[in-house]
Amino acid sequence: MKMDAPAPGSGPLMPSLATALMLRVAQGDAAAFTQLVRLLERMALGLAWRTLNDRVEAEDACQQAFARLWTQAARFDPARGNVEAWFRRILVNLCLDRRRAIRPVQSIDAAFDLADTAPDPEAQAIARDDQARLAAAMARLNPRQRLALSLFHGEGHSMAEIAAQMETTAKAVEGLLGRARNELRTIMNESVMP
Amino acid sequence: MTALSPETALAILASHGADPARWPVQDRTALLALAGRDATVAAALADARAMDALLAGWAAAPVPPARIDTAAITALPQQRPVPPGPVRAWRPALLAASLALVVAVGGWIGFAGQYGGQVATEIATATPSSAGVAAAEADLAFAYVFTPTAAEEDVI
Numbered sequence: 001m002k003m004d005a006p007a008p009g010s011g012p013l014m015p016s017l018a019t020a021l022m023l024r025v026a027q028g029d030a031a032a033f034t035q036l037v038r039l040l041e042r043m044a045l046g047l048a049w050r051t052l053n054d055r056v057e058a059e060d061a062c063q064q065a066f067a068r069l070w071t072q073a074a075r076f077d078p079a080r081g082n083v084e085a086w087f088r089r090i091l092v093n094l095c096l097d098r099r100r101a102i103r104p105v106q107s108i109d110a111a112f113d114l115a116d117t118a119p120d121p122e123a124q125a126i127a128r129d130d131q132a133r134l135a136a137a138m139a140r141l142n143p144r145q146r147l148a149l150s151l152f153h154g155e156g157h158s159m160a161e162i163a164a165q166m167e168t169t170a171k172a173v174e175g176l177l178g179r180a181r182n183e184l185r186t187i188m189n190e191s192v193m194p
Numbered sequence: 195m196t197a198l199s200p201e202t203a204l205a206i207l208a209s210h211g212a213d214p215a216r217w218p219v220q221d222r223t224a225l226l227a228l229a230g231r232d233a234t235v236a237a238a239l240a241d242a243r244a245m246d247a248l249l250a251g252w253a254a255a256p257v258p259p260a261r262i263d264t265a266a267i268t269a270l271p272q273q274r275p276v277p278p279g280p281v282r283a284w285r286p287a288l289l290a291a292s293l294a295l296v297v298a299v300g301g302w303i304g305f306a307g308q309y310g311g312q313v314a315t316e317i318a319t320a321t322p323s324s325a326g327v328a329a330a331e332a333d334l335a336f337a338y339v340f341t342p343t344a345a346e347e348d349v350i
Contacts, residue, residue, distance in 0.1 A: 026272075028272055030264075030268040033264060033267070033268055034264045034268075037262050037264050041259070041260040041262055042257055042259070042260070044260065045257050045258075045259075045260040046257040049257060050252070050253065059260060059261060059262075062260050062262060063262055063263065063267075066262055066264070066267055067267045067270060070267045070268060070270060070272065071270050071271070071272055071273050072272075072273055073272060074272065074273060074274055074275050075273075075275070130248055131248070131251055131252070134248050134249075134251075134252055135252070138252065149249060149252075149253075150253060152216075153211075153246070153249040153250060153252070153253045154252075154253030154254070174205075174209040174210075175209070177208075177209045177210070178205065178208040178209035181208060181209070181211075181242075181245055181249075182208060184245065185241070185245060
């Protein structure tokens with residue numbers, strides 16, 4: 001049976017396998033836990049990294065989330081939802097609880113200069129430049145905005161699904177996404193002004 | 195097809211992006227039609243499409259494998275739910291007994307109030323004896339000094 005986690009946006013994991021593993025984890029089965037970690041870790045790190053915009057912070061959040069999955073495994077109830085959704089909710093809460101400000105890795109100007117030095121053809125240079133400016137602009141959004149963008153554009157979730165993950169309303173998620181996209185556009189436009 | 199104002203169309207594009215599949219179902223046809231005849235909405239649609247492409251690249255960026263320390267985690271004790279035991283069996287009985295006690299005490303207070311009110315009234319209206327006049331004056335002085343004024347009550 002294939003154990004790799006799917007790429008972002010490719011849909012939910014196999015619920016039967018994850019649920020079967022989780023039921024064994026609830027009985028204290030460490031081998032099943034390791035298998036479950038392998039199944040979820042790529043999705044988890046991607047989501048945490050995009051939300052926190054920091055690799056080390058993201059790994060810490062994932063480690064904590066998996067620890068909670070293990071210690072509170074007995075609380076999992078398959079009748080109330082799948083393992084992936086339950087775990088994602090744990091991870092989202094942990095990411096959003098990390099209130100301390102994470103400074104941008106690089107300034108927008110630095111990102112712009114970095115892209116300028118790339119010896120690629122013009123089209124590639126423009127694309128890299130856009131991605132670099134987007135990354136720098138992302139660093140200036142708050143974690144809730146990045147989380148909503150990640151769940152909507154990365155995981156392909158609906159407004160209602162994101163609202164459930166973030167414990168808010170679909171209307172609030174729409175507002176959050178709208179403001180996030182608008183801020184990104186504004187910051188990116190600022191960085192190309194002379 | 196429901197009518198859609200340009201403001202609503204712009205708000206949908208701002209939050210949902212340019213992919214009609216992600217728009218609210220009831221607004222898809224109207225929004226596409228509006229984009230065909232309104233230059234502002236058409237420009238916003240093109241802008242949203244460019245932003246979607248950037249965000250898709252951002253979300254699909256490769257993620258290196260996480261370094262989850264599973265051995266450290268499985269060394270932690272798992273929390274076990276507390277099974278319902280015989281201790282909880284007498285809880286309804288305790289609740290019923292408490293309720294009965296409250297009703298009994300309430301009834302007794304009501305009974306005492308009905309037949310003991312006259313005595314209480316007599317005590318309250320009795321004229322103080324001459325020996326108690328000094329004590330009453332002392333109480334009055336105490337109240338005069340220590341009763342807060344309206345301004346002091348505001349401060350309190």
